[in-house]
Amino acid sequence: MFHAPTDRDSFRFALSYHQQIYGMPGTWRTDQLRKAAELLKAGAVDEVEFLEMRDLVISMHAHAIERVASDRVHALGFYHVIDESNGAVVGVLERRHLAARQHPHLDALRADHDADGQLRMMEARIVDRGAIDGLTWTDAKGGGAYRFHLVGHLQNGRITPRIIDPDHYRLVRDLAREALAAGDQARADQLKGRLHWAAWARCPVCRERFDLVDDCEACAGQGLVPAPVPSPGW
């Protein structure tokens, strides 16, 4: 007999969906906590069960965040795939899918987490083509070595180019402050998303204070320092 999946089934299945747990830990946690709250509201679980479910989600999320802290291939990132042997861009990685039409042996691969939380390049979801370490990957089949170079990120479903020019960064930051001062939270969040993915961040030593910045050795008086590629756990 056909058994329609319930919210309880959906909650339980998601506990073993490691691509989602390690791939988008924040989203997974939010979804699971919402499902648990809905089950409690509908009377499908009691208070004790609800608290157990919540604790389980929180501890699994904490473990996943720790495990993927060194990951740099973000599900929302847009990367150029660079061949280490000649520096050529051979394809792009978007939503962890590799598109390389000129290089069929690389085309349609997908970066996914295994059950241990290690990010691997997979072919047709079955063939393991090797582990991804930070932003580097060596093809276990073809032997080639590749780097993933962050050039943008997906925001509201669209590819937004990464800010690489310091003056561009300062301008967008000023716009974010103006939006916040004007009470336009949606626009401020949009602009802050771009700043989060930018190649620059405010210098943590002088914090751009006018009386410190000129003599600051950490940023050479720029007020900004190069920002690392964001990790997926944010």
Ligand SMILES: [Zn+2]
């Ligand atoms: Zn500084």
